[in-house]
Amino acid sequence: MKFTLSWLKDHLDTTATVDEIAEALTDLGLEVEGIENPAAQLENFVLGKVVAAEKHPDADKLQVCRVDLPGGEDQIICGAPNARQGITVVVARPGTYVPGPDFTIGVGKIRGVESHGMMCSERELGLGDAHEGIIELPSGEVGQSFADWLAENDPAKVDPVIEIAITPNRGDALGIRGIARDLSARGIGTLKPLEVNAVQGGYDCPIEVEIAPDTRDGCPIFAGRLIRGVKNGPSPDWLQDRLRAIGLRPISFLVDVTNYITYDLNRPLHVFDADKVAGNLRVHRAKGGESFAALDDKVYALEKGMIVISDDNGVESLAGIMGGADTGVTEETTNVFVESALWNPVQIALTGRALKIHSDARQRFERGIDTDFVTTGLQIAVRMIVDHAGGEASKMAIAGATPDTSRAYRFDPKAVKRIVGMDIPVKEQRQTLDRLGFRLDGEMAHVPAWRSDIQGEADLVEEVARVASLSKLKGVPLPRPEGVAKPVLTPMQARLSKARRTTAALGYDECVTYSFIDAEAAALFGGGSDATRLENPISSEMSHMRPDLLPGLLRAAARNQAREQGDLALFEAGHVFFGGEPGEQKLAVAGLLTGRTGPKDVHGASRPVDLYDAKADAEAVLAAMGAPAKVQILRGGEGWWHPGRHGRICLGPKKVLGVFGELHPRVLSALDVKGPAVAFVLFPEEVPLPRQNGAARPAFTPPSLQPVERDFAFVVDAQIEALTLVNAAQGADKALISEVRVFDQFQGGSLGEGRKSVAITVRLQPVEKSLTEKEIEAVGAKIVEKVAKATGGELRG
Numbered sequence: 001m002k003f004t005l006s007w008l009k010d011h012l013d014t015t016a017t018v019d020e021i022a023e024a025l026t027d028l029g030l031e032v033e034g035i036e037n038p039a040a041q042l043e044n045f046v047l048g049k050v051v052a053a054e055k056h057p058d059a060d061k062l063q064v065c066r067v068d069l070p071g072g073e074d075q076i077i078c079g080a081p082n083a084r085q086g087i088t089v090v091v092a093r094p095g096t097y098v099p100g101p102d103f104t105i106g107v108g109k110i111r112g113v114e115s116h117g118m119m120c121s122e123r124e125l126g127l128g129d130a131h132e133g134i135i136e137l138p139s140g141e142v143g144q145s146f147a148d149w150l151a152e153n154d155p156a157k158v159d160p161v162i163e164i165a166i167t168p169n170r171g172d173a174l175g176i177r178g179i180a181r182d183l184s185a186r187g188i189g190t191l192k193p194l195e196v197n198a199v200q201g202g203y204d205c206p207i208e209v210e211i212a213p214d215t216r217d218g219c220p221i222f223a224g225r226l227i228r229g230v231k232n233g234p235s236p237d238w239l240q241d242r243l244r245a246i247g248l249r250p251i252s253f254l255v256d257v258t259n260y261i262t263y264d265l266n267r268p269l270h271v272f273d274a275d276k277v278a279g280n281l282r283v284h285r286a287k288g289g290e291s292f293a294a295l296d297d298k299v300y301a302l303e304k305g306m307i308v309i310s311d312d313n314g315v316e317s318l319a320g321i322m323g324g325a326d327t328g329v330t331e332e333t334t335n336v337f338v339e340s341a342l343w344n345p346v347q348i349a350l351t352g353r354a355l356k357i358h359s360d361a362r363q364r365f366e367r368g369i370d371t372d373f374v375t376t377g378l379q380i381a382v383r384m385i386v387d388h389a390g391g392e393a394s395k396m397a398i399a400g401a402t403p404d405t406s407r408a409y410r411f412d413p414k415a416v417k418r419i420v421g422m423d424i425p426v427k428e429q430r431q432t433l434d435r436l437g438f439r440l441d442g443e444m445a446h447v448p449a450w451r452s453d454i455q456g457e458a459d460l461v462e463e464v465a466r467v468a469s470l471s472k473l474k475g476v477p478l479p480r481p482e483g484v485a486k487p488v489l490t491p492m493q494a495r496l497s498k499a500r501r502t503t504a505a506l507g508y509d510e511c512v513t514y515s516f517i518d519a520e521a522a523a524l525f526g527g528g529s530d531a532t533r534l535e536n537p538i539s540s541e542m543s544h545m546r547p548d549l550l551p552g553l554l555r556a557a558a559r560n561q562a563r564e565q566g567d568l569a570l571f572e573a574g575h576v577f578f579g580g581e582p583g584e585q586k587l588a589v590a591g592l593l594t595g596r597t598g599p600k601d602v603h604g605a606s607r608p609v610d611l612y613d614a615k616a617d618a619e620a621v622l623a624a625m626g627a628p629a630k631v632q633i634l635r636g637g638e639g640w641w642h643p644g645r646h647g648r649i650c651l652g653p654k655k656v657l658g659v660f661g662e663l664h665p666r667v668l669s670a671l672d673v674k675g676p677a678v679a680f681v682l683f684p685e686e687v688p689l690p691r692q693n694g695a696a697r698p699a700f701t702p703p704s705l706q707p708v709e710r711d712f713a714f715v716v717d718a719q720i721e722a723l724t725l726v727n728a729a730q731g732a733d734k735a736l737i738s739e740v741r742v743f744d745q746f747q748g749g750s751l752g753e754g755r756k757s758v759a760i761t762v763r764l765q766p767v768e769k770s771l772t773e774k775e776i777e778a779v780g781a782k783i784v785e786k787v788a789k790a791t792g793g794e795l796r797g
Contacts (some may be wrong), residue, residue: 001166002246003176003263004159010264011180014189018160024188029470030173031165038147039158042100042125045146046070047137048091050119053084058111067091070143077115083132089119090135090146100124127157138293149379156241169453171367177265178450185435185467188267194265199386200223201395207277207337209399212284218307218344219283219319221374221400224337225382228275229255230391232333254329254336255488257384261359266369267340268361268452270317276327279312283319283341283399290315307343308350320348320365321357338385342376342403368452371405405587409457413446419458420465421473429792432467433460492587495625495684499589500573501682502624506617508571508591513552515574516542522549524639524667531580545577549590550640550663550679551671557594558672566674590681591617594673607713608676614660618649618680627657627687629723632727640667649722651688658682705766706725707738710780713759715751722758728790729762732782738765757796 005018016024022032048067056062063080069091076091083089092098092105094116099121108115118124123131125146140149148766150158164179172178177194185189205226211219232254234240239260240250246263250256258269272281288304292315302308302315309317320343329336349366375396382393411433413426432438437448438460447454456459489497504510518541518756522528527547537543547551548573557568571591578584593609600606623629633647637659646661660680668675714725722742731739744759751757763784764771784795 001174001179001263002163003179004156004160004161004177004242006159007242007245007264008162008180008183011177011192011194012183012189014183015193016188018162021183021188022162024183024186025123025162025164025179027471027571028182028186029167029466030179030182032162033165034163035183036161036163037158038126039151040147042147042150042158043099043127043145044096044277045090045092045120047088047140047142047144047146048119049088049142049151050083050085051244054115056111058113062110064113067117068142069093069117071230074116075114076117076119077110077113078119078134080132080134082136083119088137088140090125090137091117091119098124099126104388120486122174123314150605154239159241159245161245168367171364171369171452172266172450174263174364174367176264178266181436182467183434184470191435196376196379197383199382199393202392205394205397207274207397208280209397210280210282211399212282215284215307216400216702218285218340218347219400220403222281222283222339222341223375223378224339224398225378225396226335226337226394227382227385228274228335228394230334230336230385230389232329232331232389236388249256252329252331253334253389254385255771257381257388261377261381261384262360263362263481265373265377265380266364267373267380268320268364269377270323270339270361270379271329272323272327272337272339273329273333273335274318275333277311277316277337281316281337281339282310283307284310286315292318294318294322295325295328296322296357296710297325298355302357303354305602306354307347309339318351318355318357319343321352321355321362322359336385336391338378338381338488340374340381342369342374346618367376369453370448370450370546372449373404374402403447405452406446408441408444408446409454409460410443411440411460412443412457415457415461416464419461419478420470422465422468422470424468428468429464432464436463436467438463451750490691492684495687496573496587496589498624499621499682499684502621503573503589503591503617505573506569506591506620508569508617511553511556511570511572512574513556513572514545514550515577516543517544517546517551519543521555521671522547524670525551526638527578531584532577533580545580547578548576548640549574549588550592553590553592553679554663554667554671554673554677557592557677561594561674562672567598569593577702589621589683589684590679591621592677592679593617594675594677609678610676611647611661611678614662614678614680617646618658618660621680622649622657622687625682625684625687626690630730631657633723635721637661639717640664649682649740655686656683687711703765703767705770708764708766708771708776710762710764710776711743711759712762712780712783713744713757713796714787714791714793715755715757716791716795718747718754720756720758720791720793725758725787725791725793726760729760729783730787732786733764734777736764736779737762739763758793 018035022035027033029246029628048069050065051068052066055061056064062077063083065076065078065083066073067076094105094107097104097446119134120133121131122128133308145156166173181191183189207226209224211222232252235250235253235256239256243250243256243259248259254271258271262268286302286306286308290302292300292302294300307319308315309319316327337409341367345366345368348362352362386393413429416422416424433440433445439446443461502674519528522544528544532545534543553570553572556570560568562786573589576588593613596606596608632650634650637646637648642662642664648656649658650656658681663679668677726740730737740760740762742758742760747756787793
């Protein structure tokens with residue numbers, strides 16, 4: 001949103017400087033994004049007087065001019081046809097930057113004659129498009145700053161332009177009067193009263209208006225007035241200057257009026273050429289499939305339900321967004337119908353988004369405008385047209401009625417202290433709300449029609465604090481509680497924090513990636529279905545909720561590898577999604593290793609990462625989260641893991657704490673990641689909570705009885721995994737067996753083809769009493785039985 005200082009002063013009586021206004025606006029929440037001050041780039045240009053002009057000795061179109069300047073006369077070569085003796089000109093002396101052609105003037109020679117500067121045209125100074133001749137000033141003293149001369153004689157040319165950012169909730173600030181109202185509430189001047197001098201209608205409007213019954217929820221009121229005998233043409237200079245200053249191109253007076261009132265009062269309007277309107281105007285919903293030729297010279301295919309304005313010939317305007325080319329005004333227009341209406345913000349947003357039309361009207365209507373200003377804005381526009389373009393206005397044609405959006409909330413001055421922590425006098429609070437347009441009636445604050453964002457008592461508090469300046473907030477320590485404070489983190493939050501700390505301590509760098517990924521990446525990890533597809537994605541690369549943390553980490557790894565950073569250790573903690581309903585998500589911690597374990601050295605210590613690196617890190621993180629030490633490593637991971645180089649960390653077949661291993665080459669290829677790449681994914685919510693709460697660890701009690709170890713060698717099929725055998729032996733007596741480990745493997749020889757021998761050591765740790773030989777043999781027999789049942793193997797003789 002752009003506006004000039006003089007335009008702001010039409011609504012605000014103030015003596016504040018541009019810098020003071022900019023500081024106040026940013027503090028009020030209307031952040032200033034930029035200030036254009038034309039005077040600043042013109043301050044080095046000075047006025048001079050041409051005392052002599054002679055033909056260049058070696059060029060027909062050039063003249064050698066003697067120019068009176070501060071410090072004496074200088075010689076300047078000029079090719080402008082109007083350069084002559086006696087005129088006052090604008091001079092750029094050597095060393096002056098000229099904004100139009102974007103260069104700095106120096107002393108030069110033109111056809112053998114020295115030139116000490118340049119006499120400037122409007123285009124060279126960035127003041128307009130005129131460049132046929134140099135600027136001739138009707139007044140001014142030699143040596144006077146051109147910026148000062150403009151400030152006295154043509155202030156619009158040096159009017160500062162301020163640009164502010166508008167948050168979606170502050171639609172009222174899309175009008176300069178709304179900005180002035182905020183500044184007046186801050187005390188930066190006084191808001192001037194808005195004058196409404198309605199033109200009396202001399203006849204009934206021949207164009208009737210109607211709102212279809214099924215469209216009244218999208219257009220509660222539609223009004224218009226016919227003006228006969230107008231004379232369209234260029235706008236007055238002051239109006240053109242203002243529109244150009246904010247980046248709008250003046251078109252004709254009738255069009256410029258609507259643009260002016262849109263920015264001035266936040267009241268979008270539309271002007272129809274009444275002679276091109278066939279019959280009456282009707283507001284209704286499109287049936288779907290109609291074509292509409294808009295003022296932007298494009299033809300749009302309308303969808304069913306879009307709100308349009310039609311005459312007997314068909315659609316003539318896309319309601320609240322853009323008018324039609326068929327009924328647009330031209331220089332020949334003599335009769336106009338000025339329209340003002342109120343449109344449903346959601347309907348406007350949906351239509352504009354579907355047709356990809358961005359307009360000033362859409363921007364304002366979809367944020368919500370003053371619901372009580374429909375007819376008032378129309379009267380102001382009609383008065384402006386009649387005063388400048390003549391004509392005779394009709395009475396108002398109106399359909400529907402102004403909706404009742406009145407609402408009031410209890411205003412409690414103590415709430416500002418309680419909620420915000422600012423001690424503001426009650427009188428100042430009430431004065432702030434009054435200046436913002438609220439009507440105070442006892443304890444109730446009635447909300448003005450232009451503030452659709454005020455929806456509760458807390459919003460009143462925010463307005464008071466915002467105007468008083470939140471920068472005045474002072475940090476105050478919270479009161480210290482007596483005794484020991486209760487923990488504020490949930491067990492799961494504390495567990496996640498430990499997982500993050502531990503993973504970082506292992507050398508991983510934490511990543512924070514989007515929860516949205518593209519459909520192709522989601523499909524690689526079991527997602528990409530309609531259940532997790534976003535209704536309104538930011539882009540095609542963020543169309544689905546992530547089913548796993550690994551796609552984001554792999555994308556990050558690919559970007560790093562493209563920049564020759566291949567040895568990576570990345571991790572992320574966050575939610576993954578397996579559905580679109582509440583609760584269809586789970587917490588995960590994922591780590592990714594790529595490249596080598598370290599830089600190459602002469603001792604060969606560096607090697608490519610492998611699944612055992614991921615396994616060790618996964619076990620360390622699980623231990624930090626309080627997972628049991630005894631777990632099972634099982635096969636059966638998802639398809640994005642390498643089928644023979646991964647494992648699931650389980651407490652049982654259905655209780656999976658995490659997965660580690662090497663990623664499938666197909667996945668790496670699809671995501672442009674160079675292998676090797678190993679990873680782990682852990683699920684903190686699956687780790688059982690401790691039976692006892694407390695920060696203290698139980699006292700360590702070493703076993704009082706000596707452990708017993710026995711070795712077993714089993715002959716099994718060569719395809720049987722050693723882990724299967726270990727898990728079977730471990731399950732023979734979970735209370736007594738403390739450890740099972742493989743210490744030897746032999747294949748071939750006398751065992752025969754396809755057979756192997758696996759030797760294990762089983763450690764028995766008695767607790768209550770020493771084991772007898774008979775008890776040890778019973779456990780051994782049970783181990784043999786369990787292994788034989790699980791693997792089909794037999795004890796080696």
